Amino acid sequence: MKNKQERTRFIQEAKRRLMKQRLLSALLYGISIVLVVANRGAYWPFAVLVVALVLIARLHSQEVNRDMALTEHRNMKRIIQVQYVIDYCFIVLVGLFLPVVLNLGLPFFTSIGIYLVLAVALLMTDSILERRGKKLDPEHPTKKELRTYPKTWKKLKT
Template sequence: MKNKQERTQFIQEAKRQLMKQRMVSTLLYGTSIVLIVANRGAYWPFAVLVVARVLIARVHSQEVNRDMALTPNPTMKRIIQVQYVIDYCFIVLVSLFLPVVLNLSLPFFTSISMYLVLAVGLLMTDSVLERRGKKLDPEYPTKKELRTYPKTWKKLKT
């Protein structure tokens, strides 16, 4: 099995290869949110949102499979899966906040409270899983290590 540095380089290179797909899905997702907010009564912008979500889920699925292949521990594989589900849920939570508040006409304080409770819950669950994963497979890079690793548009050296 690869050591932490090799795994980190492998993941960063794979992320670089998925950059174009990530950008397209993110732009489509942002456009769909703008369309939903701009056309409050219409339902057609939700079709664009569904397409964008499917593209984002596809990219997440590719990343999950890639990351799970880097560890032999079945419990760690499950933690990786759950972390990607949490990441996806957080993306949905953050991006749908404004459209939900505008379209459902909920009281602002209630909306903010629900949003904060969900966001804090997702972040705390993710950090607990991160700590548990670090104990199960110390050679697996954490999210912080992946973020602080030198990022580049150029191909990383292996």
């Protein structure tokens, strides 16, 4: 198995290779949200939204498989899966807040309250899982370590 530094480099290089796909899926997601908000009565923007969410889910699936291959601990693999599901749910929560409020006609402050409760719950769960994962496999890089690692468009040196 690789040590933490090798795993970090491996994950960062893999993320660099997926950068175009990530940007395109994020752009499609943003455009689909604008379309949903701009065309409240139409259903076709939701098809674009579903396509964007499927693309994002596909990328998350690739990243889950990559990260799970770096650890031998079965419980750590499960934590990695759940963390990516939480990340995906957070993407959906943030992106769909405005369309849901506008299209369903829910009271604004009630919507904000529900949104904040869900966001805090997702963030707390992710934080708890991050701490558990650090205990299970200390050699697996945490999200904070991956964020603070120097990012570049150029190939990372090994």
